[in-house]
Amino acid sequence: MSEWQGRTAVISGGGRGFGKAFAVALCERGAHAVLVDLDGAAGEQAALELREKGWSAEALQGDVTDAARMDEVMQQAAGQNGGIDLLINNAGLHSDEYSQPMRVLGVEKVRRLFDVNVMGTVICTLAAVPFMAGRVGANVISISSMAAYPSGTAYGASKMTVAALTIAFASELGGEGIRVNAIAPGMILTETIKAELPQNIKDFVKRSQSLDADGAESDIVAAMLYLSGSGARFVTGETLRVTGGMGAGV
Ligand SMILES: NC(=O)c1ccc[n+]([C@@H]2O[C@H](COP(=O)([O-])OP(=O)(O)OC[C@H]3O[C@@H](n4cnc5c(N)ncnc54)[C@H](O)[C@@H]3O)[C@@H](O)[C@H]2O)c1
Incomplete structure (x- = not known):
């Protein structure tokens, strides 16, 4: 039996892109997927597609920056299987817009970027942890970016902070086995x-990759399955770069 059978995974930004691809991979292995998305219609549509395949999924509309709503979301998500086994902090603002100079973006856009990418990660993790405690194999995966390493943009700085938060939360939660x-x-x-x-x-x-290949969603899904599974039981606090070797020397 798959190790994800009967487990609950909460995926922020689950309505499309990586989030939806994570949900497909986890559902086909028997997990219950909870898709949390600001775009309620995208979340509902993705959850419907999963259920039509006979899998277990639900959509919950919400903004990851809204702590009260994320508390409700995690409580509701935990209802299905008595807790939460995996949280994927995937929702993020990343369009080309957020790589413009901060003088162009202005304070309000930079604030929103950090609210979603950084505080969203903090808020969802703090909201989920009470429902993860005591569950064997429970873990959190956040989505940083290769842009964190050259880090020459507001977006890169937000994603470098996600990598730093990963170390901080690993240290804080390791004692509880998370x-x-x-x-x-x-x-x-x-x-x-x-x-x-x-x-x-x-x-x-x-051109800055070592490999002359295009990165696909399946490459990120494979990394998620490794990190969230028992094969990575001794791995915590790490940020795994999946980049075709871009910036491999950094
Ligand atoms: N695609 C890439 O090449 C790439 C590379 C590095 C990192 N990332 C990161 O991966 C993650 C997912 O990327 P993607 O390309 O699948 O994104 P996407 O834009 O296709 O999907 C993001 C989803 O998150 C939702 N979302 C946005 N803000 C939200 C909020 N405040 N609360 C709840 N949901 C919200 C959106 O509605 C959307 O459904 C992001 O964090 C992104 O920064 C992507």
């Missing part, structure tokens, strides 16, 4: 990236 890791994807051609990232940037990133 592992906390992150994945730093390189350029992965999701629908959003295909639509929003200018071709010259796509070409530049590809």
Whole structure:
């Protein structure tokens, strides 16, 4: 039997992109997926598609920056199997817009970026942890980015903070047996990236990879399955770069 059978995974930003791909992989292994998304219609549609395949999934609308709503979401998510086994902090603002200079973005946009990418990770983790305690194998995965390492942008700074939070939460929660890791994807051609990232940037990133290959959602899903599974039982506080070797020397 799959180790995800009968377990509950909460995935922020589960309505599309990586979040939806994570949900598919976990559901097909028997997990119950809870898709938390600001875009309620996208979450509902994704959950419907999962249920139509005979899998167990529900959508809960909410903004990861809203602590009161995330408390409700985690309580509701825990109802299905008596707790939460996996939290994936995936919701994030990452369009090309947030790599513009901060002088162009202005304070309010930078604040919103950090609220979603950084505080969203803190808020969801704190809300989920009471429902993870005592569950064997419970763990948290946050989605950082390769942009964290050169870190020359507000977006990169927010994602470097996600990597730092991963170490901090791993240290705080290790005593309760909860592992906390992150994945730093390189350029992965999701629908959003295909639509929003200018071709010259796509070409530049590809040239900075060691591998002449395109990153796919399945590469990030494979990393998630490794980190969330028992094969990584002794791994915590790590940010796994899945980048085709981009910035491999950093
Ligand atoms: N695609 C890439 O190449 C890439 C690379 C590195 C990191 N990432 C990171 O991976 C994560 C997912 O990326 P994606 O390409 O699948 O994104 P996406 O834009 O396709 O999907 C993100 C989802 O998050 C939801 N969301 C946004 N803000 C939210 C909020 N405040 N509360 C709840 N839900 C919210 C959106 O409605 C959307 O459904 C992001 O954190 C992103 O920064 C992506």
